[in-house]
Amino acid sequence: MSSVRIFLTGFRPSIGALRDELARQPGIEVAGAAGTMSESARRLRLEDVDVVLHAVLGRTLLQEELGAIRAVTPVPIVLVAEEHDPGLLDAALDADVADVVVLPQAAERVAFTLRNVARRVAPQVETVRKHARVITVFSPKGGTGKTVVSSHLAAAMAKHQRARTLLADLDLQFGDAAIMLGLEPEQTLHELATAPGTLDADKLRGYLTRHAPSGLDVLAAPLRPEDGELVADGHVERMLDIAGPLYDVIVVDTSPSFHGPMLSALDRSDVLLFVCTPEVPTLKNVRLGIETLRLL
Ligand SMILES: Nc1ncnc2c1ncn2[C@@H]1O[C@H](COP(=O)(O)OP(=O)(O)OP(=O)(O)O)[C@@H](O)[C@H]1O
Ligand SMILES: [Mg+2]
Missing domain, CATH: 3.40.50.2300 (Response regulator)
Structure with a gap:
């Protein structure tokens, strides 16, 4: 070496x-x-x-x-x-x-x-890949533990695997990955989506918040629900394309619905973690969710 x-x-x-x-x-x-x-x-x-x-x-x-x-x-x-x-x-x-x-x-x-x-x-x-492995954490039901799973997984990858890890919060209306990690982001996906010019690696770094205990980078969700509306599929696609070579792992937290930006992430995902709790309504939605994904 x-x-x-x-x-x-x-x-x-x-x-x-x-x-x-x-x-x-x-x-x-x-x-x-x-x-x-x-x-x-x-x-x-x-x-x-x-x-x-x-x-x-x-x-x-x-x-x-x-x-x-x-x-x-x-x-x-x-x-x-x-x-x-x-x-x-x-x-x-x-x-x-x-x-x-x-x-x-x-x-x-x-x-x-x-x-x-x-x-x-x-x-x-x-074994660092040229493009990060993208892991999307999804559930068709709210409150099942997506954010707990995605934030802990990302922090563990960064800290214990020493992988360069990005956690992207695509729960655009009520994303709480940052708060769950004890962070107060100044820049979020909203600022990224509304900034003039084309996104590049240097610009992307400006929208990230570092989680010091693990070394994880977090791209926080917009702070206000209405700001989430301004994040489009293209922003997420571009963000993942730029972040891909910079990281070993990108973990994506999501909301319990199939919206465009989430589908863009899904399109680029290597792994989909489907989070589910053992309750009948959740299981019903999981079944529907899996059927819908098969059609995509
Ligand atoms: N494995 C677990 N054991 C016990 N409690 C848990 C576990 N995972 C999550 N929780 C609790 O369940 C609640 C919901 O978790 P979380 O916010 O991660 O769900 P979510 O799927 O991201 O919700 P939302 O759809 O609102 O984004 C939280 O109060 C969290 O502390
Ligand atoms: Mg959540």
């Missing part, structure tokens, strides 16, 4: 020396380093890296610091600690970091850990 690009974050006296030593290791490329979390976040947004090596001061700020890193990048994080602290290992395990290196440690050994971590996630990266 090609060189592993790493980025060093955190304030520890030894990190400067480690950075220089790692830069000399074969198979390791040091993309940069930053001390404060705000500077790290700013730089990580711009850098394309495989692994973040974070020098941790102790357990107290661990969650906060990891949260700041994960808000901007989904890549694995390796912790560097300067003293042995068994509690830190437990905390690291809970926080789902890829590995922990306790200094002093030979740079070759740290490089080995970094390359190993990068290799572990590499199969997922290598």
Whole structure:
């Protein structure tokens, strides 16, 4: 595999020396380093890296610091600690970091850990398709759990599979995927649909809201029901065409009706998750829904 690009974050006296030593290791490329979390976040947004090596001061700020890193990048994080602290290992395990290196440690050994971590996630990266797998979550009955399923699925794909994941909320009138994830989006599908000019990848990024704990991107539904009317089939088609190469997975949440934009998403879906609860009216609608889909 090609060189592993790493980025060093955190304030520890030894990190400067480690950075220089790692830069000399074969198979390791040091993309940069930053001390404060705000500077790290700013730089990580711009850098394309495989692994973040974070020098941790102790357990107290661990969650906060990891949260700041994960808000901007989904890549694995390796912790560097300067003293042995068994509690830190437990905390690291809970926080789902890829590995922990306790200094002093030979740079070759740290490089080995970094390359190993990068290799572990590499199969997922290598199987990245040229176009995202589109998973549409649908139910012909309201309140069956579409949004719970789609938001949890998307967050899990982003966090645990480290897949570049977009959750697109096509419940155009009453979409609540963003609120379910605790987000307050400033830009939504409504702004995307009403913006002048042609949508491209850079523009699309401006309409997304990042779910920091998982690294998931969310394209929120319009905030007002009447704004949903302005979203047309073409907007959804264009959005999926543009987002396809940027993501590994696109999860689409829907409303319980067959409207044009939803059918556009369905047309481009690889997987349809049909959510159903064991009640007679729901089962009746599911049967009708499946029959209708077969006709499409
Ligand atoms: N597996 C589950 N177990 C228990 N409660 C659930 C489960 N899935 C969803 N719920 C609850 O059911 C309610 C409806 O869920 P959700 O909003 O995901 O449904 P929906 O199909 O998206 O609804 P709508 O059609 O209004 O968009 C919510 O209160 C949610 O917390
Ligand atoms: Mg819903």
